[in-house]
Amino acid sequence: MAGEPQADCLFCKIVAGDVPATLVHETATTVAFRDINPQAPTHVLVIPRAHHRDAASLAAADPQAAADVLRAAGEVAAAEGAEAYRLVFNTGAGAGQTVFHAHVHVLAGRGLEWPPG
Template structure:
């Protein structure tokens, strides 16, 4: 099986600008930010997309959502948007579950 780019980042084979890491997740700055603060949260276990979350791996998603407020605060924001793209038609370009956390600017109500 070929490693995905996020697995390579998690394994340290591709550099990233880490903002948080523990045994279950990694958060790092997005290479193409859409706001002053834009980081990704990825589980260290490879889960392809939100469609693949189940009772065995949902603990990773729970952990990520418990940590996002702490990570956001460390990045200087308390108001932010969390985005997950599920599948290629929705804009998922890396097939490893991840959550975009964006903020640092007024985002407004419109999503697209």
């Protein structure tokens, strides 16, 4: 069920404190931690504490939580000293989503040309 912790979800386990992560920011509704395979000098994941499969599911089920994730991403970027940064939501395996718990990547600290790739 959306919002309920999933026993097999890595990010639900991080939220619960059952899996260690380098936390950099927490709010009542979000958790932010460093990516274990960083793609930029600053690479932080911001997740909702509640389980939602992907960004679209999160936005449909809980628009306020989706806004909280975006607000937290901006706060993380500011705390990291990033004047320019990219926010990336991968939705679906074909787009590179590997953990099916909504999350946004906060990337900064190197050139982030467009288009990405």
